[in-house]
Amino acid sequence: MRKKLVAGNWKMHGSRKMADGLVREIVEGLEDGVDVLVIPPMVYLADLVHKYGDRGLGFGAQTISEHPEQGAFTGEISGSMVRDVGAKWTLVGHSERRQYYHETDALLSRKFRTACDAGLTPIYCVGETQEEHEAGKAEEVIGRQLGAVIDVYGVEAFRTGVIAYEPVWAIGTGLTATPDKVQKIHAFIRSQVAKKDVNISLLTRVLYGGSVKPANAADLFAQPDVDGGLIGGAALVASDFLEICAAARR
Numbered sequence: 001m002r003k004k005l006v007a008g009n010w011k012m013h014g015s016r017k018m019a020d021g022l023v024r025e026i027v028e029g030l031e032d033g034v035d036v037l038v039i040p041p042m043v044y045l046a047d048l049v050h051k052y053g054d055r056g057l058g059f060g061a062q063t064i065s066e067h068p069e070q071g072a073f074t075g076e077i078s079g080s081m082v083r084d085v086g087a088k089w090t091l092v093g094h095s096e097r098r099q100y101y102h103e104t105d106a107l108l109s110r111k112f113r114t115a116c117d118a119g120l121t122p123i124y125c126v127g128e129t130q131e132e133h134e135a136g137k138a139e140e141v142i143g144r145q146l147g148a149v150i151d152v153y154g155v156e157a158f159r160t161g162v163i164a165y166e167p168v169w170a171i172g173t174g175l176t177a178t179p180d181k182v183q184k185i186h187a188f189i190r191s192q193v194a195k196k197d198v199n200i201s202l203l204t205r206v207l208y209g210g211s212v213k214p215a216n217a218a219d220l221f222a223q224p225d226v227d228g229g230l231i232g233g234a235a236l237v238a239s240d241f242l243e244i245c246a247a248a249r250r
């Protein structure tokens with residue numbers, strides 16, 4: 001049985017004060033039975049881990065550099081630096097990184113490797129755009145995005161690593177894929193891992209991300225291949241986020 005995981009990706013939201021207050025409320029409301037992560041803007045990460053890292057909440061980065069070693073890469077933050085401040089997770093290939101920062105499959109496969117080598121657990125994000133969705137190309141696109149990692153590095157990393165399915169058309173739009181459509185795609189994702197290793201595919205947690213709210217979380221998490229959520233907007237409101245975490249415990 002895979003333990004559910006709920007990860008709150010704050011994207012570029014917040015302030016030092018808000019970050020502290022939000023995480024404090026989350027740790028106060030945390031309950032057993034579900035793994036919970038907070039993925040704040042990078043500048044707040046070290047402080048938050050220092051203050052709340054031993055309170056049952058995990059912390060991660062929204063992205064890391066593809067460069068494994070220190071060097072002259074202005075503005076970049078390495079996986080080792082993220083690990084050094086005590087965070088244990090990182091997103092790789094969030095659709096906003098793919099879309100706005102032109103992160104390609106080839107680049108993301110390097111970031112994925114760098115994350116694993118730094119001792120971080122990657123949450124590898126996949127998903128189709130609205131146009132690809134309408135053209136019936138979701139599985140083709142997701143298969144390619146997954147292949148960029150598992151055909152290059154194998155599936156071993158997904159023994160503990162996580163895959164997040166985020167239909168781009170459902171992110172921040174209030175539109176959500178229906179639970180049965182989400183289940184279909186998640187089953188497809190698991191089948192791609194199973195093609196390489198069935199046992200690992202049974203361990204890989206596949207999260208859904210795209211307008212998850214307290215009102216729809218329970219139905220989404222009830223699907224057999226939905227192992228939790230990657231939450232954007234609703235992760236910025238402690239009560240909403242905690243309700244979503246509670247839905248994952250049922």
Ligand SMILES: O=C[C@H](O)COP(=O)(O)O
Pocket residue numbers: 009094166170171172173174209210211212230231232233234
């Ligand atoms: O990382 C989170 C996803 O992009 C979902 O964002 P959202 O919950 O605001 O739609």
